[in-house]
């Protein structure tokens with residue numbers, strides 16, 4: 614089973630669900646990612662700061678899945694913002710991944726107090742022209758950050774990867790993305806397995822569909838039009854998470870799940886939270 618594809622604003626496409634790889638490191642991480650690829654995952658979400666780009670490349674080679682069939686994402690860390698620094702960062706990622714191109718490269722956090730994300734974005738545009746990356750996007754960018762990128766460069770990101778789960782459905786942010794043709798990706802889509810999966814609203818809907826709470830949450834993301842990237846190190850849970858394309862939530866079920874809104878998981882407000 615593989616996830617259906619969705620089109621991006623640059624003519625490329627991404628699977629509608631991928632594997633988060635934060636904390637999938639070293640040999641165990643490689644094994645988990647090989648298992649995911651064998652189960653049908655075709656999108657791996659990495660970052661320089663996860664310290665696992667070598668492991669992602671190794672898993673891809675070991676899996677035997679055709680390179681062209683897998684969308685590899687990685688991210689420029691805050692310490693590499695700036696034009697030359699970002700181009701060097703992308704080269705470093707390609708070296709560590711052992712790949713000729715990255716499918717989707719993101720600016721990991723805007724780090725507004727540093728104020729170099731527009732320079733980083735200009736370098737991303739250049740890297741795409743050079744064929745080092747196929748699609749370019751951002752992560753944790755607010756509407757104001759996106760407006761500034763678009764105003765100053767005229768290039769609209771293909772993707773914005775943001776915190777998104779039933780406790781934080783990001784209605785305004787998603788509406789802005791839809792208006793500008795930006796695909797939304799959901800990080801921590803399972804709210805990091807907090808009490809979310811035991812919420813009665815979710816368990817009752819899951820029982821009604823003969824599905825697990827996790828599948829209902831991931832299906833909710835898909836029906837919002839966002840691309841969830843759940844992380845699991847476990848082969849059985851990876852397969853469970855990918856198996857969300859054979860049922861449909863009713864509109865009132867989607868709305869009830871969105872009604873769990875209460876805020877961010879932790880203080881990851883991109884206006885104030887910065888990561889180098």
Ligand SMILES: NC(=O)C1=CN([C@@H]2O[C@H](COP(=O)(O)OP(=O)(O)OC[C@H]3O[C@@H](n4cnc5c(N)ncnc54)[C@H](OP(=O)(O)O)[C@@H]3O)[C@@H](O)[C@H]2O)C=CC1
Pocket residue numbers: 632633634635636658659721752753774775799800801802803804805806827842843844845846847850851853854
């Ligand atoms: N751009 C950004 O700033 C950020 C990006 N991310 C990206 O998003 C990805 C996902 O987010 P993450 O924070 O990892 O959190 P998730 O919401 O994906 O939750 C992961 C947790 O859920 C558990 N889990 C997964 N599947 C199941 C299941 N079917 N049943 C029960 N438990 C399950 C995992 O355990 P187990 O492994 O044991 O299955 C793990 O403990 C990251 O890996 C990373 O790629 C995350 C944070 C910030």
Ligand SMILES: O=C(O)C(=O)[C@@H](O)[C@H](O)C(=O)CO
Pocket residue numbers: 635660888
């Ligand atoms: O996982 C990511 O991409 C992150 O940016 C993390 O560092 C995240 O910010 C986190 O886990 C902080 O606790």
